[in-house]
Amino acid sequence: MLSSFLRRLATAIPSLIGVIIVTFLLTRVLPGDTAAYFAGPAATPEAIEEIRAKLGLDKSLPEQFVDYVTGLVSGDLGTSLTTGQPVINDIVDRLPASAELTLFGLVIAIAVAVPLGILAAVRQGSWVDHLCRIVATAGVSLPVFFTGLLLVYVFYYLLGWAPAPLGRLDVFAFPPDPITGFLLIDTLLVGDWETFGSALAQLAVPAATLAIFALAPITRITRASMLSVLSSEFVRTARASGLSPLKVIVTYAFRNAMLPVITTLGMVFSFLLGANVLVEKVFAWPGIGSYAVEALIASDYAPVQGFVLAMAIMYVVLNLLIDLLYGVIDPRVRIEG
Amino acid sequence: MSAVPLLEVKDLTVEFSTRRGIVQAVEDVNVTVPKGEIVGIVGESGSGKSVTSYAVMRILDRVGRVARGTITYTSLDLVGASEPEMRDLRGREMSMIFQNPRLALNPIRKVGKQLEDVLLQHAQADARDVKRKAIGLLEQVRIARPEERYHAYPFELSGGMCQRIVIALALACKPQLLIADEPTTGLDVTTQKAVMDLVVDLVRARGMSAILITHDLGLAAAYCDKVVVMEKGRVVETAASIDIFQAPQAAYTRKLMRATPRPGITLHDLLPEETPAPTPKAPHQVGEPLLTVENLVKEYKRQAPPPTLKGLFGKKPEPQPPFRAVDGISFTVNKGESVGLVGESGCGKSTTSTIVMRLIDPSGGRILFDGQDIGAVPARAFALSPLRKRIQMVFQDPTESLNPRYTVSRAIADPLLRMGGFTGGARLRDKIAELATMVGLPLELLDRFPHQLSGGQKARVGIARAIALNPDLVILDEPTAALDVSVQAVVLNLLQHLKETLGMSYLFVSHDLHVVRLLCDRVIVMRQGAIVEEGTAEQVLEAPKADYTRELISAIPHPPV
Numbered sequence: 001m002l003s004s005f006l007r008r009l010a011t012a013i014p015s016l017i018g019v020i021i022v023t024f025l026l027t028r029v030l031p032g033d034t035a036a037y038f039a040g041p042a043a044t045p046e047a048i049e050e051i052r053a054k055l056g057l058d059k060s061l062p063e064q065f066v067d068y069v070t071g072l073v074s075g076d077l078g079t080s081l082t083t084g085q086p087v088i089n090d091i092v093d094r095l096p097a098s099a100e101l102t103l104f105g106l107v108i109a110i111a112v113a114v115p116l117g118i119l120a121a122v123r124q125g126s127w128v129d130h131l132c133r134i135v136a137t138a139g140v141s142l143p144v145f146f147t148g149l150l151l152v153y154v155f156y157y158l159l160g161w162a163p164a165p166l167g168r169l170d171v172f173a174f175p176p177d178p179i180t181g182f183l184l185i186d187t188l189l190v191g192d193w194e195t196f197g198s199a200l201a202q203l204a205v206p207a208a209t210l211a212i213f214a215l216a217p218i219t220r221i222t223r224a225s226m227l228s229v230l231s232s233e234f235v236r237t238a239r240a241s242g243l244s245p246l247k248v249i250v251t252y253a254f255r256n257a258m259l260p261v262i263t264t265l266g267m268v269f270s271f272l273l274g275a276n277v278l279v280e281k282v283f284a285w286p287g288i289g290s291y292a293v294e295a296l297i298a299s300d301y302a303p304v305q306g307f308v309l310a311m312a313i314m315y316v317v318l319n320l321l322i323d324l325l326y327g328v329i330d331p332r333v334r335i336e337g
Numbered sequence: 338m339s340a341v342p343l344l345e346v347k348d349l350t351v352e353f354s355t356r357r358g359i360v361q362a363v364e365d366v367n368v369t370v371p372k373g374e375i376v377g378i379v380g381e382s383g384s385g386k387s388v389t390s391y392a393v394m395r396i397l398d399r400v401g402r403v404a405r406g407t408i409t410y411t412s413l414d415l416v417g418a419s420e421p422e423m424r425d426l427r428g429r430e431m432s433m434i435f436q437n438p439r440l441a442l443n444p445i446r447k448v449g450k451q452l453e454d455v456l457l458q459h460a461q462a463d464a465r466d467v468k469r470k471a472i473g474l475l476e477q478v479r480i481a482r483p484e485e486r487y488h489a490y491p492f493e494l495s496g497g498m499c500q501r502i503v504i505a506l507a508l509a510c511k512p513q514l515l516i517a518d519e520p521t522t523g524l525d526v527t528t529q530k531a532v533m534d535l536v537v538d539l540v541r542a543r544g545m546s547a548i549l550i551t552h553d554l555g556l557a558a559a560y561c562d563k564v565v566v567m568e569k570g571r572v573v574e575t576a577a578s579i580d581i582f583q584a585p586q587a588a589y590t591r592k593l594m595r596a597t598p599r600p601g602i603t604l605h606d607l608l609p610e611e612t613p614a615p616t617p618k619a620p621h622q623v624g625e626p627l628l629t630v631e632n633l634v635k636e637y638k639r640q641a642p643p644p645t646l647k648g649l650f651g652k653k654p655e656p657q658p659p660f661r662a663v664d665g666i667s668f669t670v671n672k673g674e675s676v677g678l679v680g681e682s683g684c685g686k687s688t689t690s691t692i693v694m695r696l697i698d699p700s701g702g703r704i705l706f707d708g709q710d711i712g713a714v715p716a717r718a719f720a721l722s723p724l725r726k727r728i729q730m731v732f733q734d735p736t737e738s739l740n741p742r743y744t745v746s747r748a749i750a751d752p753l754l755r756m757g758g759f760t761g762g763a764r765l766r767d768k769i770a771e772l773a774t775m776v777g778l779p780l781e782l783l784d785r786f787p788h789q790l791s792g793g794q795k796a797r798v799g800i801a802r803a804i805a806l807n808p809d810l811v812i813l814d815e816p817t818a819a820l821d822v823s824v825q826a827v828v829l830n831l832l833q834h835l836k837e838t839l840g841m842s843y844l845f846v847s848h849d850l851h852v853v854r855l856l857c858d859r860v861i862v863m864r865q866g867a868i869v870e871e872g873t874a875e876q877v878l879e880a881p882k883a884d885y886t887r888e889l890i891s892a893i894p895h896p897p898v
Contacts, residue, residue, distance in 0.1 A: 241428040
């Protein structure tokens with residue numbers, strides 16, 4: 001098990017190297033001159049040159065690349081020019097915020113979408129099936145910023161159920177000492193129920209926004225996958241043996257139908273993580289997405305490279321987890337490991 | 338025969354609502370299963386034999402429903418029974434064995450657990466003794482090392498073994514009625530015999546009744562007391578097995594019986610009685626060797642055992658010798674000759690034919706085709722060789738081997754465009770029409786897509802495509818395995834006719850000795866990658882020398898005629 005895990009991990013190394021090279025080159029070919037941007041509009045050409053030399057941008061591309069990789073190896077992702085902080089610190093600060101939001105949104109989406117998809121497949125053509133279709137269509141066709149604003153309008157402005165969409169915590173709440181960086185978990189660990197409630201209240205609406213978006217693919221795949229498994233021969237055998245409907249649907253059909261669902265979950269999670277920039281903007285969420293966008297606008301290379309690298313690593317880890325999960329569910333995969 | 342039959346199906350009509358309206362899959366079917374008897378339902382695909390049994394079990398698809406008729410089990414009305422009542426009957430009173438055992442089992446659940454599910458559902462065991470009972474069931478279906486196999490997943494077991502598990506599932510709760518739907522299709526003849534013997538032994542020992550659904554008249558005759566013959570959703574004949582074979586009443590039964598390959602007949606005997614006899618041809622000339630295979634070897638690397646921590650640091654274990662799928666075989670195919678390559682699955686016959694076809698590379702040995710060593714040309718480069726068009730193939734599954742997006746004429750045109758020097762236009766159209774006529778394919782079918790054709794028509798397209806370039810050698814890989822017997826009879830006669838007119842040689846790969854005997858001059862019997870016997874078809878079938886050949890022949894179920 002361990003060796004197959006390590007072997008699987010090793011296969012990710014070439015793609016990570018590729019990501020490093022591509023992001024480095026991409027940030028260099030982007031329009032915009034970092035030195036000019038930071039020197040300000042009134043700076044003299046000499047001042048700009050001076051800043052350029054200080055940033056090491058006057059060196060040739062290969063030299064810059066060597067510098068960058070040397071830094072990477074020692075864990076140095078460079079310094080953000082906009083925040084003045086080492087990029088690694090910024091990411092460590094902000095990544096948990098994004099991850100918590102995305103994961104929570106995904107959990108809500110799974111909790112709604114999987115049962116809905118199963119029901120839609122079992123009662124094909126019934127009202128559940130139509131509801132499933134409507135939810136899925138609405139979910140994909142409404143842009144996230146729109147559903148986000150709509151939810152804020154309804155739940156904050158009209159109903160007043162949700163707190164102001166201003167970040168992860170109420171202004172008056174004390175953030176707990178970061179242990180995992182996930183506010184919900186950290187507050188639970190120290191038993192701070194009040195802050196937990198506040199964090200949860202702040203999280204609910206943005207997470208629901210993401211969940212609505214993620215519902216569609218998960219429901220559709222669950223339904224399609226359940227339908228094909230329900231018409232398979234071993235389900236017929238199970239029915240012909242007189243097994244109860246619950247046993248047939250859960251133990252026989254759903255466990256087999258889970259495999260494509262899990263693959264989809266991995267994809268949904270990774271694109272949620274990258275694409276929740278808009279949600280972070282709408283809810284003033286101090287996450288990694290809004291951070292990267294601001295850096296990109298400022299032609300601030302280091303945070304952008306750091307962001308892409310962090311995303312790539314998360315993607316690799318996530319896929320690894322999915323592969324392992326696959327092995328747990330499907331014994332046929334385990335053998336090939 | 339006891340007074341009250343165990344199962345009585347009366348005037349059963351099953352309808353399916355499809356996009357093109359309501360289709361009657363089964364019409365006014367009457368079947369009676371007395372206690373303790375085995376009833377065979379025989380028919381070709383589309384005869385409604387499986388639908389009848391699904392209606393009895395009430396496991397029809399969502400779109401299917403019983404429109405008319407009654408199904409009575411002892412005194413219970415199965416058509417009107419509620420779903421929970423049916424669920425209680427299924428598995429406990431009547432159970433079913435399905436075709437394709439590998440698909441009939443949950444692929445990601447241990448087989449022992451699947452047995453336990455059924456036992457627990459019908460309260461045949463409780464949590465304490467369920468495992469012991471599941472292992473006991475595995476023992477009853479004669480599975481060796483049952484404690485170990487309890488933990489196996491279906492993919493770790495052979496087809497025959499999976500079918501034993503399915504039988505164990507079906508018999509777990511000691512039902513009164515067993516329905517076996519094509520239980521041995523896709524299994525080797527020797528496995529088929531073992532599985533059928535097991536089912537019949539268990540059924541007889543427990544005094545159960547059974548319905549055996551099959552397309553194989555020989556199988557039904559060998560194991561059933563009574564046979565019901567179905568055609569297009571209707572019962573055409575019901576009689577005791579002995580009577581039906583000695584004096585078949587219905588024309589359809591006679592046609593089926595004629596089409597079943599059996600000893601002592603010729604190819605033409607397979608066709609319906611009224612078919613005119615072919616004009617006798619001069620005995621065909623067998624010329625010089627066309628294909629010579631010398632010492633052919635194909636090795637596959639064995640799957641490495643999972644590396645352990647000890648293995649990483651300690652001494653490397655000795656690598657296992659590679660698996661020899663084909664183990665140094667030699668044979669020749671002469672010009673104008675058909676040679677049959679026979680054996681059970683895994684014997685290396687398909688590997689051999691694929692190597693000769695030059696789709697994969699051999700590990701050793703020589704393949705001489707018309708004096709040239711084609712084994713030396715890598716499989717990848719062979720497509721460009723001028724010899725490519727002289728060796729063609731007809732594949733096993735007529736549906737899978739046609740591009741679903743090509744029309745019939747495009748499929749036949751494919752080799753002509755690639756290698757025949759045709760570029761389209763009237764010349765190509767004429768050639769396609771000529772080929773279609775040769776294989777007996779009506780010209781109005783040329784613009785259809787494969788899914789609009791019947792199995793036999795698709796087989797004809799595959800044959801037309803293979804002979805399009807006038808090859809010298811055609812490799813036939815079980816070309817009739819997926820076809821009904823009556824269609825098989827026609828296709829076999831067509832192949833024979835084409836060979837006589839075009840003077841090709843055939844390498845005919847099959848598991849069915851009777852079919853091989855009808856078409857082939859010589860037969861090669863393979864087992865575990867080696868040739869166990871070789872000789873003329875008559876020699877091998879009538880006076881087999883090798884024990885294995887005798888075993889193969891005796892495993893084929895014979896109609897009692």
